[in-house]
Amino acid sequence: MQLQLQQLLPVYFDESQRSASEVWRKDLSFSKGEYIKIVAPSGSGKSSLMHFLYGLRNEYNGNIVYNNRPLRQYTAEDFASYRKDHVSIVFQDLRLFPEQTVFENIELKRQLNPFHPAEKIREMAERLGIGNKLASKSRICSYGEQQRVAIIRALMQPFDFLLLDEPFSHLDDKNSQNAMGLMLEEAKLRNAAIIFADLERIDYFPYTRLFHL
Amino acid sequence: MAASFKPIRSLLQTGTNSGSRWFSYIGLGIGVLLLLCSIQMFINIQQLVGGESKRKEGYDFISISKTITNETMGQLEKNLFNETDIKEIAAQPFIQGVSPLVANRFRVQLSAGDIIPFSTDMFLESLDNNFIDTVPPNFSWQEGQDYIPIVFSSDFLEIYNVFAPGYGLPQLSEATASQVVVYITCYGPNGVQQTFRGSIVALSDRVNSIIVPKNFLDWANNKFGNTTSVRASRLYIKTNDANNPDFLNYLQQKNYKVNKDKTKFGRVKQVLQGIFSGLGIFGLLVVILALMLFSFYLQLMIARSKDNLQLLLLMGYSPNWLSKNVSKQFVPVYILVVLVALALTGGMQWAFHHFAMFDRPELSSMLHWTVLATALFLIGLSLFTNYRMVRKLLYRLV
Known part of the structure; x- marks a missing residue:
């Protein structure tokens, strides 16, 4: 299972932006089990990269290849199973x-392709300190709480790659470390890779490779 | 995919515009009801009039003539059938045979000899034997034979019996009439004349004429008259069903005159079928309108739930699975709507048969299978258009 970036560059970037980058216009290959850290200042295309990798957008030159098949060739159904x-x-x-409860938000992801039983939702929520929020509508949760809901939701399915786009922006260090610990455990369970993009380096992410976007 | 649709249902915002949904359900119900009722009535008419009653020999024989109008009066060629006309009529699919009634082209006088002091100018006609209902074996003539067998219209005999007493003539029974020997004198140009003996060998209910063997009249027309070309003022037509609307339309379009009584049912049937075809088409239009209204409702629903649906697709829900499940939500309602319309049609048919037609055996209280098939087809059609619509809209969100 490999995720390859071949000469990738957003179409809306000019050539000057790529020269300093260790990602854009490079040939990179990520394998399962790796922990990739991408340090990216604002405006360097961090979210664009994550969206490209997840198949949400395709305004890029070059190719993203998963398992030897370019994402450009994927149909809507292919993307569904890629994300599932x-x-x-x-x-x-x-x-x-916004109108669903925290539990429902997570369950909607879990039932799609269950990696964990439903009880695991409560367990993870307790661990991340939002156990008492499960029955609340997600729109009335704080941003930090919502961030933890999104993290738990992402861990409900099987995956080879876990993409993180500034997942801790509204969490304090303690909560961030706690969440990181959970994600690392879950990644290990699946022997999956984590691709973690953030504004700066974070000490508690034991990356194996580091790139500056 | 084993995922359940239940938690997703609440993500589709349907509450705020249920009015248009109910309107479209009701519209669909009314349209389907109209359509099914029209089909059933159409079939009822088919079964009541024509179709069912095969004639004794399996055919209707009716005579047609060209309508003589003030404009065509006196123009023989416009009022007579020529060979092209005959060929054209014979080529129609609903006509199984055609034969001209050929009349004499010379003067004929008929007298009853000494027994009945009666003499009159007369006409003779000939027709294919196949078209005459009563053809005895001795209805034939050979050149040189001075005896002519005659097939006589029973109506004419009746008319004779009506006026005979007034003229001091004896009334005749059918049996006596065939005993009477009459003398037929044919007058040609330049004083040529020849007298034949004749007698009635059969009475015909079908043909209103005095029929002599065809070969005799052909020979006599040639000898005493001056033309051999076939020009007939009347044609006899053999048809499976004189009430067939196509047949009637054809006659009407050609402006041919036909015995109205024989085709009366056909005309009623034509009008009724026209009315119910119109109603059926109207019903179909209502069905289409209802489906369109429903598709607007779907568009609105999907537009309102756009964010949620997009997020579901983004999470990895398959667009195909989603379209199937979203459209599946409406299956029970669609089936219910059509079934209700079907039940109402069934009730209508039962009431029509029982109260309006007094359980006539030609009809059934049950619905015809084509009505059931149409109902099934409509369920299929609405489900299919529904699914296609949802699918199209969802793929647009991908």
Whole structure:
């Protein structure tokens, strides 16, 4: 299982932006089990990269190849199974169902392709300190709480790659470390890779490779 | 995919515009009801009039003539059938045979000899034997034979019996009429004349004429008259069903005159079928309108739930699975709507048969199978259009 980036560059980037980058316009290959840290200042295309990798957008030149097949060739159905079975994500903007409860938000992901039984939702929520929020609508949770909901949701499915786009922006260090610990455990369970993009280096992420975007 | 649709249902925002949904359900119900009722009535008419009653010999024989109008009066060629007309009529699919009634082209006088002091100018006609209902074996003539067998219209005999007493003539029974020997004198040009003996060998209910063997009249027309071309003022037509609307339309379009009584049912049937075809088409239009209304409702629903649906797709829900499940939500309602319409149609048919038609045996209280098939087809059609619509809209969100 490999995720390859071949000469990738957003179409809306000019050539000057790529020169300093260790990702754009490079040939990179990520394998299962790796922990990739991408340090990216604002405006360097961090979210674009995550969206490209998740197949949400395709305004890029070059190729993203998963398992020897370019994402450009994927149909809508292919992307559905790609996101259901192989790649999970924590969005920077979280993307929860505002009118559903925390539990329902997580369950909607879990039932799609259950990696864990439903009881695991409560267990993880307790661990991340949002056990008492399970029955609340997600829109009335604080941003930090919503961030933890999004993290638990991403861990409910099987995956080969876990994409993290500034997952701790509204969490304090203690909560961040706690959440990171959970994600590392879950990644290990699946022998999965984590691709972690953030504004700066974070000490408690034991990366195996580091890139500056 | 084993995922359940239940938690997703609440993500589809349907509450705020249920009015248009109910309107479309009701519209669909009314349209289906109209359509099914029209089909059933159409079939009822088919079974009540024509179709069912095969004639004794399996055919209707009716005579047609060209309508003589003030414009065509006196123009023989416009009022007579020529060979092209005959060929064209014979080629129609609903006509199984055609034969011209050929009349004499010379003067004929008929007298009853000494027994009945009666003499009159007369006409003779000939027709294919196949078209005459009563053809005895001795209805034939050979050149040189001075005896002519005659097939006589029973109506004419009746008319004779009506006026005979007034003229001091004896009334005749059918049996006596065939005993009477009459003398037929044919007058040709330049004073040529020849007298034949004749007698009635059969009475015909079908043909209103005095029929002599065809070969005799052909020979006599040639000898005493001056033309051999076939020009007939009347044609006899053999048809499976004189009430067939196509047949009637054809006659009407050609402006041919036909015995109205024989085709009366056909005309009623034509009008009724026209009415119910119209109603059926109207019903179909209502069905289409209802489906369109429903598709607007679907578009609105999907537009309102766009964010949620997009997020589901983004999480890895398959667009195909989602379209199937979203459209499946409406299956029970669709089936219910059509079944209710079907039940109402069934009730209508039962009431029509029982109260309006007094359980006539030609009809059934049950619905015809085509009505059931149409109902099934409509369920299929609404489910299919529904699924296609949802699928199209969802794939647009991907």
